[in-house]
Amino acid sequence: MPGFHTQFQGYAVRFSPFEDGKLAVATSQNYGIIGNGRQYVLQMGPGGITEWRSFDTADGLYDCVWSEANENILVSASGDGSIKVWDVAAPPQANPLRSFEEHTHEVYSLHWNQVRRDCFLSGSWDDTIKLWSLDAPGSLRTFAEHTYCVYAAQWNPAAADVFLSASGDCTVKVWDLRQPRPTLSLAAHRYEVLAADWCKYNDCVIATGSVDKSIKIWDVRMPKRELATLLGHTYAVRRVLFSPHAETLVASCSYDMTVRLWDYAAPEDALVRIWDHHSEFAVGLDWSTLVEGLLASCGWDEMTFAWHMNGDPRAS
């Protein structure tokens, strides 16, 4: 059972935080350059991964995120600047529940607040980050400090008001909702920063992934110098994610078509695994919070895989 074939190219995959067998996959037609999008909800079972729901959209989808408060709510980021809210328990004709239309360019990332659980962030190619709640008709706040596309916005796993953003202006900024401006602007790489994430066990440690092919680990209290640099990817790093179960494990996927696992505790020998199961850009990646060591990835080869980090994606 080698993965699941989606009709369009995969852009993002997310495990449901409520049901360990559910996967959401955001896809776009024609590599996301032009055409439609489709939001899949997949079901992992003993017989393999099967489609459970799918919702079509007018423009390509670049990211998706599950609600942390309601297991049926799924949100997708669309190329036309809109954010679609789906009720996966309801049929396609009853969806989307909402469409937030404020961003003026492609919405490229979404992340739900895991502490307060009532709001989420969107990062867009209009250089802004917006804060949303399903209870409010429009965005609650707009954060406009970046000077180029925002590629990622991630909440801090411990502090409900703190998040980071990674941008094509080569900086990573750390924000606090209680402050008007970013509390830190980190010139993380010499090229665009496509990905960033917080360590789940140390709320001061972040990882950044860049077009310069490197992943860097930082302590936000010491922004002068990175804690570690993880070299190995041969093209831009598209996503980097800390393990929810181990402090120093980091997974990444890249335009070099590989998914890699790193342990930054031994920086000079950090690479733990390489998977080359994708035959095109590996773009979407997620760790399961419910099953330790379970990973999922999707890519432009229209394939979605879920596997245990000790195993082979093509075998599981």
Place this chain on the structure above:
Amino acid sequence: MHRAAQRQQVLLGHLAAAALGAPEQQLGAHPTSAGDSAAYERRALSCDDVVIVSACRTALCKAKRGGFKDTPVDDLIAAVLKETIRRSGVEPEAVGDVCFGSVMGPSSQRANECRIAMFLAGFPESVPVHTVNRQCSSGLQAIAQVAASIKAGYYTIGIAGGVESMTTNPMAWEGAINPRVAESQCAQDCLLPMGITSENVAAQYGVSRETQDAFAARSHRLAAAAQAAGKFRDEIVPVATALKDPKTGEEKRVVIDQDDGIRPGTTPASLGQLKPVFKKGGSTTAGNSSQVTDGAAAVLLMTRAEAARRGLPILGIFRSFAAVGVPPAVMGIGPAVAIPAAVEMAGLGLDDIDVFEINEAFASQATYSVDKLGLDMDRVNPNGGAIALGHPLGCTGARQTATLLYEMQRRGKAARFGVVSMCIGSGMGAAAVFERGGEVDAPPRGAVNSQLVGLSRDAVVS
């Protein structure tokens, strides 16, 4: 169409640096050809290193009067086995073999009891078990044996441990003695009671009664301090068991999680009151000898590759092991011969060792061994030894290993190499070297007070 062109532009930007060629290279770290004694840390880790990922023990309780006097020996074994599985998360069926050191128990019956304990601890029938007996070093011998088997490729994950219930199996000689022992002095000396060998060491090497009592008082003082500071908390597995009131016969459910042989108020003066028990005019007393004790301990070993695959923290690396023979009449000098042998085998010098766990069978032989090797007393048994904690014969080696590894974890980078050693009845000594280099995991961050910023990550705040 304009929009599509813009999108293409952004995505092409993501491939910009591909033209750069190789990413900015760091200096490559090649393995150094310098020995382990090099002042800098060795960084070449081998995937086939045998590492310890879990070490735990029961409390050590006085035989016949202590917390385990009514606990069957298989319950003690099952407790440490179960805890080993719990701590590591290793699925029991993945364990290739289990080896327990046991000295006094009837050999075949003890092997059977170990098998029973495996089932009580939830192991499937597919996992085998065996026992070893090298007298007082059995627990360490079990670790060495499992490490060797892993190195040999018999399996990648093994559990080694030790157990003794001196309540159930007191020291005794069964059957007749071969009359031919008279033909060999050494053969005859094998029959000497251990206390007499201690008197021999004291007499032959001039270890005074005062020195022995001072050493014994130190053991109690350090063990009491370690217990009060909660230093044994990480290694001890609480055991829920029953205790019978010796008078009424009434049974009470209890949880045993504290060593009960430690006497905090012990001083050289109070020990000086005791009478020698083995020889008239001798110097070995009940106070400066190890206690008669019940307990069990277990250690989980695997290859480094396996530990990395499972993401398990590494407590220490098994580096070397040596067992040597010495004259049976002075069996207590074993560590003085075994430690240099094991240390040399690891490519080290005695100066490289930061912590020693030397079994205190008797204060006489422990003091002699430390003096003979010229060891810094501050590095020896920093949390007390068998005089305070007790000496459950088969368990001791594994117990010392657990105590050593946690002490080294507390010391962080200040402790890189540690040694476990003991003397062995009938005239032998054994020693093993463990490393806690830069390649092992940092202690859990929770141990450090998060308000104290600026501390190095291996700092320990107590």
